[in-house]
Amino acid sequence: MDLSPAAMADPIDALRHLRADFPILNEKVHGKPLVFLDSAASAQKPVQVIDAMSRTMRTQYANVHRGLHWMSERTTDACEGVRDQVAGLIGAPSREEIVFTRNSTEAINLVAHSFGSLIRPGQAVVISEMEHHANLVPWQMLRDRAGIELRVAPITDAGELELDALERLLSDGKVALVAVTHMSNVLGTVTPARQIADMAHAAGARVLFDGSQMVVHRRVDVREIGADFYVFTGHKLYGPTGIGVLWGRRELLDAMPPFLGGGEMISTVRFEGATWATVPHKFEAGTPAIVETIGLGAAISYIESIGFDAIAAHEAALTDHALRRLAEVPGLRVIGAPADRGGVISFTMDDVHPHDIATLLDRNGIAIRAGHHCAEPLMRRLGVNATARASFGLYTTREEVDTLATTLEQIRSLFV
Amino acid sequence: MERDTLYQRQVIDRARTPAHAGSLDDATHVGEGTNPMCGDRVRVGLSMTGDRVTAIRHETRGCAICIASADMMAGLAGGRSALELDTLGRLFGEMLRTGEGAEQVGELEVFAPLHRHRSRIRCATLPWTALTEALVGAVDGTPDGSKDRRGVDASATRGDGRHG
Numbered sequence: 001m002d003l004s005p006a007a008m009a010d011p012i013d014a015l016r017h018l019r020a021d022f023p024i025l026n027e028k029v030h031g032k033p034l035v036f037l038d039s040a041a042s043a044q045k046p047v048q049v050i051d052a053m054s055r056t057m058r059t060q061y062a063n064v065h066r067g068l069h070w071m072s073e074r075t076t077d078a079c080e081g082v083r084d085q086v087a088g089l090i091g092a093p094s095r096e097e098i099v100f101t102r103n104s105t106e107a108i109n110l111v112a113h114s115f116g117s118l119i120r121p122g123q124a125v126v127i128s129e130m131e132h133h134a135n136l137v138p139w140q141m142l143r144d145r146a147g148i149e150l151r152v153a154p155i156t157d158a159g160e161l162e163l164d165a166l167e168r169l170l171s172d173g174k175v176a177l178v179a180v181t182h183m184s185n186v187l188g189t190v191t192p193a194r195q196i197a198d199m200a201h202a203a204g205a206r207v208l209f210d211g212s213q214m215v216v217h218r219r220v221d222v223r224e225i226g227a228d229f230y231v232f233t234g235h236k237l238y239g240p241t242g243i244g245v246l247w248g249r250r251e252l253l254d255a256m257p258p259f260l261g262g263g264e265m266i267s268t269v270r271f272e273g274a275t276w277a278t279v280p281h282k283f284e285a286g287t288p289a290i291v292e293t294i295g296l297g298a299a300i301s302y303i304e305s306i307g308f309d310a311i312a313a314h315e316a317a318l319t320d321h322a323l324r325r326l327a328e329v330p331g332l333r334v335i336g337a338p339a340d341r342g343g344v345i346s347f348t349m350d351d352v353h354p355h356d357i358a359t360l361l362d363r364n365g366i367a368i369r370a371g372h373h374c375a376e377p378l379m380r381r382l383g384v385n386a387t388a389r390a391s392f393g394l395y396t397t398r399e400e401v402d403t404l405a406t407t408l409e410q411i412r413s414l415f416v
Numbered sequence: 417m418e419r420d421t422l423y424q425r426q427v428i429d430r431a432r433t434p435a436h437a438g439s440l441d442d443a444t445h446v447g448e449g450t451n452p453m454c455g456d457r458v459r460v461g462l463s464m465t466g467d468r469v470t471a472i473r474h475e476t477r478g479c480a481i482c483i484a485s486a487d488m489m490a491g492l493a494g495g496r497s498a499l500e501l502d503t504l505g506r507l508f509g510e511m512l513r514t515g516e517g518a519e520q521v522g523e524l525e526v527f528a529p530l531h532r533h534r535s536r537i538r539c540a541t542l543p544w545t546a547l548t549e550a551l552v553g554a555v556d557g558t559p560d561g562s563k564d565r566r567g568v569d570a571s572a573t574r575g576d577g578r579h580g
Binding site: 352353354355356359360370371372376379385386414415 | 422423428432453454455456477478479480481482533536539
């Protein structure tokens with residue numbers, strides 16, 4: 001970290017030197033320097049991650065947990081080391097509680113399947129109005145399969161969870177699980193996790209947080225927030241695609257039946273039946289994403305070398321700056337105004353369609369997301385068909401946000 | 417700012433003040449196209465005499481490309497037969513994919529630059545999906561198969577992405 005007085009005074013500039021770690025930021029799009037404001041969809045990769053994965057395949061690769069040879073043992077050590085790193089990243093009490101999955105979606109499906117099989121007909125699962133489809137559709141599937149009830153906690157117009165309404169949804173004691181986002185991928189809302197967990201526990205329910213956006217921007221401690229399950233994905237955390245994480249309390253993971261069957265997840269197998277391995281391997285059938293796991297480990301090392309204090313300060317200052325600059329663009333309306341928010345900003349601009357905005361920004365090298373952001377029910381709740389969304393990573397600069405704002409003004413002048 | 421040849425004045429003006437928007441009270445044929453990726457929707461109402469379109473209106477909720485495309489399609493459809501429209505729709509789809517053949521599609525040539533924006537091609541073809549649905553059964557000898565034969569709606573793009 002740059003400790004010079006100037007950098008200390010400006011948390012945005014304090015991370016500027018890290019841009020050199022991301023080779024893709026040197027690319028040009030349509031002849032313009034790439035301004036990548038779509039990190040909430042998937043973040044770019046630092047050379048530390050790229051090199052770790054490449055080095056693995058070049059020098060130290062074999063299948064894990066099986067081989068009796070040197071290469072397999074070393075590769076197993078490298079992968080299992082990442083389990084320790086993940087436990088450290090989110091404050092998990094035990095490395096055995098870390099289950100590797102393909103992504104957040106698979107982690108939530110695992111819980112919906114395995115924990116879901118312990119939920120009895122007549123019991124309920126509560127989600128919120130601002131869930132990504134990944135934390136909505138698996139619960140609808142469970143509802144239709146198992147005869148449970150799916151309840152939806154409303155949000156305010158500002159984009160915050162209505163805690164009173166959540167309290168009422170919990171009041172009959174039938175709720176087995178509350179599954180909500182820790183940070184909205186559309187509104188940027190950071191939810192009051194500890195409060196939600198306390199409310200759920202008081203009503204006899206367990207709580208799962210979708211941390212896909214949150215772990216990127218702030219230090220998360222699953223014990224501090226009182227979570228029972230926590231999920232996130234590697235590719236938004238500057239790591240590779242194909243590797244995600246489920247953390248669950250040991251007693252819950254122990255009680256849950258396996259998700260997928262196959263090699264690696266068994267203890268003994270006969271034609272008459274099989275017995276399961278202990279957690280976490282019970283939930284990790286088949287050859288895992290070895291290279292991607294090691295890539296995730298490199299991403300976590302990278303993030304931790306920067307430190308969440310600097311990352312969170314950068315994001316907060318940049319988000320403030322962006323909200324100020326975007327407010328100056330005539331006709332631009334930021335969707336939601338949560339008090340505690342992260343660097344994800346959805347907006348509309350007069351009646352200019354978000355797809356037109358995205359295409360014209362793209363012609364100027366600026367990558368944003370436009371559409372329903374995998375949250376169709378939320379779009380309906382907000383009364384919009386689609387929004388444009390700018391989201392920030394640790395490499396995003398003040399100048400890039402300014403470029404976005406001025407280009408939006410020019411686009412608007414085309415249409416109005 | 418780089419404006420891109422796709423967003424010519426002609427396209428933007430047509431999207432802002434479409435000439436053929438609205439519903440057709442005495443429509444004999446109606447069709448609808450929706451894009452689940454973005455929620456855009458085009459409804460087309462036709463009056464036909466024999467196999468010829470005598471009146472057409474569209475109700476479009478969509479981006480500038482989609483509205484302008486729907487309005488230009490409606491402008492070109494009047495007086496044409498179902499078969500002629502089938503052919504035009506296929507030539508249009510071909511042009512959007514390859515960027516070539518612009519001289520065969522009249523004023524729809526303004527959309528030729530779309531072949532460089534694969535994720536947006538669907539925006540321009542959505543009105544034709546609605547027209548195709550309205551014309552099902554109106555093309556001689558191709559009652560239901562006509563939909564599959566059209567180049568414009570079969571290979572809808574998936575570029576909007578459903579992630580994230």
